[in-house]
Amino acid sequence: MTANETGLPVAEPTEVRRHIGRLAREHRGQLILTIILYGLAAAAGLGAPWLLGVLIDSIDTTNATGTINAVGLAIGGFVLLQSVFAGLSHYVSGRFGETVMAELREDFVERSLRLPLSTIERAGTGDLMTRSSRDVSQLGQTLRRAAPETIVCVITLALILVALALMNPLLALVTVVTVVPVLWWPARWYLKRARPAYLEENKAYGQINEELAATVEGARTIEALRWQRRRIAVGDGDIATSYRTERRTLFLRSILFPSLDFGVTLPLATGLLVGGVMYGSELATLGQVTAALLYINQAGEPMFMLLAWLDELQTGSASLGRVLGVGSKGAAAPEGSKRAEHVDTTVNVTDVRYAYVPGHDVLHGVSLDVAAGERLAIVGPSGAGKSTLGRLIAGIDSPGDGRIDVAGRDVAEMSLEDLRREVLLVTQEHHVFSGTLRDNLALARTSATDDEIAAALTAVDAGDWLTGLPDGLDTLVGSGNLRVTPAQAQQIALARLVLADPDVLVLDEATSLLDPRAARHLERHLASVLEGRTVIAIAHRLHTAHDADRIAVVDDGRIIELGSHEALLDADGQYAHLWRSWQG
Numbered sequence: 344m345t346a347n348e349t350g351l352p353v354a355e356p357t358e359v360r361r362h363i364g365r366l367a368r369e370h371r372g373q374l375i376l377t378i379i380l381y382g383l384a385a386a387a388g389l390g391a392p393w394l395l396g397v398l399i400d401s402i403d404t405t406n407a408t409g410t411i412n413a414v415g416l417a418i419g420g421f422v423l424l425q426s427v428f429a430g431l432s433h434y435v436s437g438r439f440g441e442t443v444m445a446e447l448r449e450d451f452v453e454r455s456l457r458l459p460l461s462t463i464e465r466a467g468t469g470d471l472m473t474r475s476s477r478d479v480s481q482l483g484q485t486l487r488r489a490a491p492e493t494i495v496c497v498i499t500l501a502l503i504l505v506a507l508a509l510m511n512p513l514l515a516l517v518t519v520v521t522v523v524p525v526l527w528w529p530a531r532w533y534l535k536r537a538r539p540a541y542l543e544e545n546k547a548y549g550q551i552n553e554e555l556a557a558t559v560e561g562a563r564t565i566e567a568l569r570w571q572r573r574r575i576a577v578g579d580g581d582i583a584t585s586y587r588t589e590r591r592t593l594f595l596r597s598i599l600f601p602s603l604d605f606g607v608t609l610p611l612a613t614g615l616l617v618g619g620v621m622y623g624s625e626l627a628t629l630g631q632v633t634a635a636l637l638y639i640n641q642a643g644e645p646m647f648m649l650l651a652w653l654d655e656l657q658t659g660s661a662s663l664g665r666v667l668g669v670g671s672k673g674a675a676a677p678e679g680s681k682r683a684e685h686v687d688t689t690v691n692v693t694d695v696r697y698a699y700v701p702g703h704d705v706l707h708g709v710s711l712d713v714a715a716g717e718r719l720a721i722v723g724p725s726g727a728g729k730s731t732l733g734r735l736i737a738g739i740d741s742p743g744d745g746r747i748d749v750a751g752r753d754v755a756e757m758s759l760e761d762l763r764r765e766v767l768l769v770t771q772e773h774h775v776f777s778g779t780l781r782d783n784l785a786l787a788r789t790s791a792t793d794d795e796i797a798a799a800l801t802a803v804d805a806g807d808w809l810t811g812l813p814d815g816l817d818t819l820v821g822s823g824n825l826r827v828t829p830a831q832a833q834q835i836a837l838a839r840l841v842l843a844d845p846d847v848l849v850l851d852e853a854t855s856l857l858d859p860r861a862a863r864h865l866e867r868h869l870a871s872v873l874e875g876r877t878v879i880a881i882a883h884r885l886h887t888a889h890d891a892d893r894i895a896v897v898d899d900g901r902i903i904e905l906g907s908h909e910a911l912l913d914a915d916g917q918y919a920h921l922w923r924s925w926q927g
């Protein structure tokens with residue numbers, strides 16, 4: 344796997360080849376049928392030049408008119424056969440391409456959904472978007488056209504060579520000897536450079552998408568800070584990089600294609616020369632030379648096309664590498680370990696260190712044990728490391744040092760599926776997807792009934808809102824539909840949490856958008872619904888801390904106080920101070 348700096352990995356050429364081999368094995372039947380049909384079409388195409396040679400040689404025989412008629416008819420028959428086989432082979436290979444394409448798309452979606460959040464955050468959504476749009480469509484083009492056309496070219500060339508050798512071995516040899524070196528060197532030169540150049544080109548395109556998306560998402564912030572010029576400069580920089588990478592691939596093509604033109608014309612010239620000499624020295628008949636030259640001429644197109652498709656195959660292979668890289672080992676979470684039978688949802692944080700930027704730890708050896716069913720509140724000044732600790736417990740990032748166990752299992756080793764069933768994080772950012780309210784909630788549990796969904800909304804104090812909606816759970820929400828206030832969006836997120844029903848919840852200021860009274864009411868309500876779950880709540884409002892079983896005070900990446908509300912007040916430390924000023 345190639346490390347793509349902070350981006351998603353790209354599959355190595357060997358992995359790409361292995362994948363193509365696997366696809367070919369899985370669709371063996373369709374592939375063989377395609378090759379046979381293309382072979383038949385190519386073979387039928389060889390009939391005409393052969394017959395023309397026969398025709399020329401028979402002109403001085405007695406019954407020339409009869410022979411001409413018969414040969415004319417036979418040529419017509421071959422042309423018809425070629426059209427029928429070509430039509431059939433295009434149909435079969437088209438189906439083959441579409442089937443494989445559909446599988447690759449499904450596979451891509453599955454791989455993307457398995458990606459841990461931290462991987463997407465690091466890589467940026469632009470890279471993923473480019474892979475799902477530009478790379479997948481490039482791959483479609485390769486599968487639909489380049490792959491079958493390459494097969495056609497190879498088969499046609501092989502058959503032309505066989506026919507040429509049968510007709511006149513010396514002419515066949517001359518053709519091979521002149522063609523191969525002339526085409527070999529530019530093709531080799533090109534192939535060596537094309538893959539990295541196309542990977543660079545696609546990466547640059549991904550970067551443009553990434554920055555463009557960031558500019559659009561942050562438009563208001565950019566306007567407020569008057570950063571327009573800076574963002575334009577960033578965009579200009581990305582476009583310049585993309586331009587440079589496009590120029591590089593254009594340069595490669597501009598060397599390849601003229602070389603191909605030359606390589607394809609040369610054998611015709613040498614064939615004409617050698618054929619003339621052979622005819623003069625009676626080593627070949629006029630008919631043989633004519634047929635051989637027609638074959639050489641006929642070979643020109645597939646030869647040119649074959650090497651031209653190499654270009655397409657190279658871009659396709661680069662795109663396949665990028666598509667397969669999504670969800671590969673370097674990006675995905677570990678898979679498939681089984682959930683322990685008993686559910687003992689303790690959380691044990693042992694000597695955890697974490698740095699966003701190497702060498703600058705924001706957590707300095709944090710240890711914390713949360714008992715099953717306990718409610719722990721984490722408080723502390725801004726930037727102390729509370730959210731970072733929450734993300735590590737929820738398995739979104741892995742600690743640099745130390746370990747975190749949930750229900751006795753190392754979070755870093757858990758499959759994404761197990762992890763999400765075990766621990767869920769709700770932050771103050773949440774998205775309402777465009778669709779019905781029901782769809783938005785059923786995301787958390789597809790099997791949830793309407794009653795369960797309504798109960799979940801009631802548990803987060805949104806029961807009245809639901810009853811007031813004209814279409815109830817069928818109400819369309821999200822972009823372009825009914826406007827949902829930030830507080831309601833937060834309630835939807837919390838209702839999803841109720842439906843997902845994990846054993847451990849990490850709430851990172853999950854009620855911050857509600858007014859203080861509503862927030863407290865909701866938290867109490869939620870607590871009764873989530874009775875028995877282990878809850879770690881990162882709190883700005885100290886009433887959350889007051890209601891918790893224990894409170895951890897985090898300061899500068901360390902836990903400096905830990906105990907119940909009363910115990911911490913008695914200790915008269917930072918928490919007591921915070922509490923008094925909050926009360927005041």
Ligand SMILES: Nc1ncnc2c1ncn2[C@@H]1O[C@H](COP(=O)(O)OP(=O)(O)OP(=O)(O)O)[C@@H](O)[C@H]1O
Pocket residue numbers: 699700705723724725726727728729730731732
């Ligand atoms: N993505 C990031 N990249 C680099 N540094 C980060 C990133 N996220 C947080 N930090 C830094 O890590 C430190 C801890 O941040 P964290 O968000 O965990 O603190 P917090 O206690 O949750 O603060 P707040 O209450 O303001 O949310 C801060 O110094 C912050 O600047």
